[in-house]
Amino acid sequence: MWTATSSTARGTACSPSPTTRPDPRATPVAPATPPPGRPGRGAGGPGSTTPRETPTLAAEPAHGGRLRPVLEGAPVVRDLSIRPVRRRTLLAAVTGTAAAAAAVAVPGPARAAQPVEPDIDGTAQWNARPPDGTISVLRHRPSMIIVHHTVSDNAQDFSRDRAHAHAHWVQDLHMDDNGWVDTGYHFLVSRGGWITEGRHRSLETLLGGTGFVLGSHTSGQNNRGIGIATEGAYHDGATPPDAQWEVLVALCAFVCAQYGIPSAEIYGHKDFGSTLCPGVLHDMLPRLRDEVAGALA
Numbered sequence: 001m002w003t004a005t006s007s008t009a010r011g012t013a014c015s016p017s018p019t020t021r022p023d024p025r026a027t028p029v030a031p032a033t034p035p036p037g038r039p040g041r042g043a044g045g046p047g048s049t050t051p052r053e054t055p056t057l058a059a060e061p062a063h064g065g066r067l068r069p070v071l072e073g074a075p076v077v078r079d080l081s082i083r084p085v086r087r088r089t090l091l092a093a094v095t096g097t098a099a100a101a102a103a104v105a106v107p108g109p110a111r112a113a114q115p116v117e118p119d120i121d122g123t124a125q126w127n128a129r130p131p132d133g134t135i136s137v138l139r140h141r142p143s144m145i146i147v148h149h150t151v152s153d154n155a156q157d158f159s160r161d162r163a164h165a166h167a168h169w170v171q172d173l174h175m176d177d178n179g180w181v182d183t184g185y186h187f188l189v190s191r192g193g194w195i196t197e198g199r200h201r202s203l204e205t206l207l208g209g210t211g212f213v214l215g216s217h218t219s220g221q222n223n224r225g226i227g228i229a230t231e232g233a234y235h236d237g238a239t240p241p242d243a244q245w246e247v248l249v250a251l252c253a254f255v256c257a258q259y260g261i262p263s264a265e266i267y268g269h270k271d272f273g274s275t276l277c278p279g280v281l282h283d284m285l286p287r288l289r290d291e292v293a294g295a296l297a
């Protein structure tokens with residue numbers, strides 16, 4: 001069985017760890033460096049994208065034409081009034097449909113506030129491969145969040161297409177190289193602030209609020225932790241883009257609210273194994289906990 005110590009002493013990769021029930025074929029190998037975009041996946045794999053130079057706001061018709069900040073440094077990134085909201089939540093607010101109840105009325109411990117549900121592109125939206133086996137759903141709530149970085153290159157392409165390409169890259173790596181049933185993480189946050197669902201059914205179970213998918217991201221903790229991976233390599237000197245940070249906070253707050261997880265129960269991969277993952281983001285965990293607490297207050 002692969003262990004978290006095998007390839008991380010030099011901090012060259014997040015170390016996705018086997019599930020508590022490892023896939024039989026698993027011989028995980030975390031790459032020292034991220035491979036280029038995979039053949040057959042078309043343009044856009046990490047390493048094959050074209051940097052943008054001019055910060056822009058991208059209109060997203062698929063999300064009702066709302067504007068969404070996509071680049072670091074765009075002044076609106078910190079404008080909470082335009083923080084992404086799922087379309088069905090917006091529709092439900094108008095129509096009072098059952099979707100509204102599904103999106104808002106979630107069973108769980110009493111909480112002071114319900115953070116806005118962030119926009120998450122499900123596996124169907126980024127055209128994920130089907131799982132190579134059964135996805136296990138645990139019928140209890142997770143008790144913590146574990147943050148990772150994917151050690152992809154720190155691309156300057158902050159587009160939604162890039163986020164989807166990154167999701168494919170991670171899924172291919174975990175299925176083809178590690179031999180896992182699917183992506184190991186539950187969710188991924190791109191450098192442009194786009195959230196993609198990782199392992200199938202992670203979003204569905206998050207919205208349900210009573211169970212979660214057995215992931216494969218932190219050895220020994222997969223039956224209790226939600227794994228959130230940030231796109232990029234955050235070794236010493238690297239800085240996560242503002243958009244990514246803001247959305248990471250929003251996603252963590254929503255996960256905490258859905259499952260009744262205290263903001264203090266947000267950790268980094270290195271808290272549970274010999275790895276440097278998630279790099280400088282681990283140093284930022286106190287701030288992350290504080291900002292999530294603020295969102296929950």
Ligand SMILES: [Zn+2]
Pocket residue numbers: 014015016147148149217269277278
């Ligand atoms: Zn990790």
